[in-house]
Amino acid sequence: ISSAASSIATASATDKANDLAAVQGTAAYQSLTSDQQAEITSAISNAGSTASSYASTIASDVSSMSTALSSLTGTTTTSSGDSSSLASLQTSISGIASSANALLPVASSTVSSMQANIANVNSVLVNQLSPGAIQVASGVSTAQSTLATGASALSTGLSTYTGAVSTIASGAQTLDANSSSLMTGFSTLQSGTSALNTGAQQLATGGNTLTNGLTSLSTNLSTLSNSLNKANQQLSLVSVNSDNAKMVSAPLKEKKTDKDKVDTNGVGMAPYMISVSLMVVALSTNVIFAKSLTGRNFTSRFDWAKNKLLINGIITTMAAIVLYIAIRFVGVEPNHPLSTFGMILLAAWTLMALVTALVGWDDRYGAFASMILLLLQLGASAGTYPIELSPKFFKIIQPFLPMSYSVSGLRQTISMTGQISDQVRMLFIFLLIFVVVGIIIYRPKYENE
Template sequence: MLPGASGAIDGLTGIKTGVDSKLLPGAMQLNAGLTQLQSGLVDGASKLSDGANKLNQSTAQLNTGAQTLVSKNGELKAGSNKLASGAAQLTQNSPKLLDGSTQLASGASQLSDGSGKLASGSNTLTSGIGTLTAGVTTLNTGLTDAKTKLAENATAETNAKKIASPLNITHQDKDNSPENGVGMAPYMISVALFVGAVATNMIISGTLSGESPKNRRDYLLARIGVNGLIGLGEGVLVYLAVHLLGLSANHELAMFGFTVLVAICFMFIVTFFNTWLGKPGAFLMLILLLLQLGASAGTYPLALTSNFFQKLNPWMPMTYAVKGFRQVISLTGQIGQETGILLAITVVCFILLSFVGYRKAKG
């Protein structure tokens, strides 16, 4: 054996022993670990593939849900608007709700108070029924005693009359309207005065002589002076005529003055429209007369007339003439309002007549 061969053999033997005892088991463990790693990688790849598939499915569902959400965006917006509007209305109606709550509390308090009053009234009613029963008993006893005492008295004619008529009743009428003619007089006097004004303007259209006026003064005197004088005469004649027919007024002096005022007022109304419009004015006055016949409430109470005439009534001059005549003939004579209105109409028509007459004469 060569020198050193024994050491080499020992070294190889040691190497072999190391390989067999350490390297080979390590290689086997490494191989087993690689096998496990490969198995784990395969299993993880499978799970990763399944997770990717689920992720794809979830992504599709998420996309579908997003599209549905987008399609419902209008409804969601409308619902949000309704919610905002409802919140605004709730805020706006909060004071009313609070007020209603307060009223409800007040009503509950009143209901409680009313219940107490009802209970008290029930007790009072019960007490009153007892008192009424006692009173009926007393009345029955008194009537029985009266019957007994009456039977004991003499039943002569004088006693019978005293028993049948224990009181003397007197009656006095404050209103002077004994018959239908007196009741119709205010209406007929008013109609007569207005018809007289219309007739005067139809007959006398200029001067009394019929000649054309020479200047403005003659024209104004013919329209204002002559017609005013005729109106005054009509008032006096009508006043005398109705008294000759048997009429007597509660307030004679007031009736005389009111009759003259109505006559002059009607005369100036008709004269103004005739002077201003000519023949159309005369026709308009006839229409006014017809309207006043129905709207002045002279024949029937205003409530029995149509709604048209009821609305027209306050605007008719004859309405105040009829009311005034009723006051001075049959009632208390309170004609302040009627006199004021008719006097105002007279003044206005006089001024307008003077202006129109002046322009007519100038032309």
């Protein structure tokens, strides 16, 4: 009986735990709120409390009966051990009888109480546990139905949510793609607004200026009208004969004064070409008269110097005279005629001394060096254009070439003020240097050369 009561209590507790776990495992239960879940859990947990109570009572009664039987068994054993004494046996039997008489009513009462408790347990199981289980099953079914409906609604809502999220994402991408255009348009709108404001201000300013101008125009037109009336009155007093017309048409006479007297391009190029001509005269003279007039070689250095001074000097002087007459004949009118002739003569002697010194050193190489110097002086003498327009090389060598000073000196005497002191000084220095160097570097030629 005690074992059955324990089994009933254990089974009741197990059933409650299983029912509670089954209900808690359903989706309907999990979809409920925490208060609803607590209410269902409490209902299931308290459904079998009466059966457990009766099972506990039965177990307690069985324990009491077991204790009484144990006492009876101990008494019987004691009586069997003392069989030698009849008095003791009788006393024990009397004790057993009284114990049995005392125990039987208790046992009977206990059995009756146990039967009543079993009946109560059965009644509780039938009347309370079964309706609770049915109620739980109904609640589970209702929860499942509600859960299915909620799941369907949730699925529909998720589909709608997914579509809305996709639409939002597409719209966000479109917004992001067009944000730069929107900002550009906004910036353009701001710039246009600023330009519009500026234009409106300019228009307002222009309107004010126009108003002021119209006012001034009206005033000036009135003044012009008055002035024209006065002019008309004054013109009526003026005589318009031929003399007055000539005076009005030609009030001034034009007079031209050319201080530099450069009428043509030839006048401007004359200093340059005169210097080139003198250099050519020096080259040709030294090539033609390389030896003495008799055709023999010079006997000494001083013999060479004396002969060259005589022959080349005469040719140089004659060339200067002929050249001066020629330029006057072609129409060049120097501002300073004597200075011009003197400059031509000095330049001729200087260039003749240069070429004579080189040819006296060596006939072939000296003549070649003279040609090279002529070419260098053509570029560095500033005869056609200012030296500032020439390459840097010619600017560097210009001060060291005699033709530079002859060109600038002749330009002063022919067309300008005649300030030639610097040019004359430099040409004299070049002349002395060339004469001295020519005597030093001269190499005598022999008949077999």
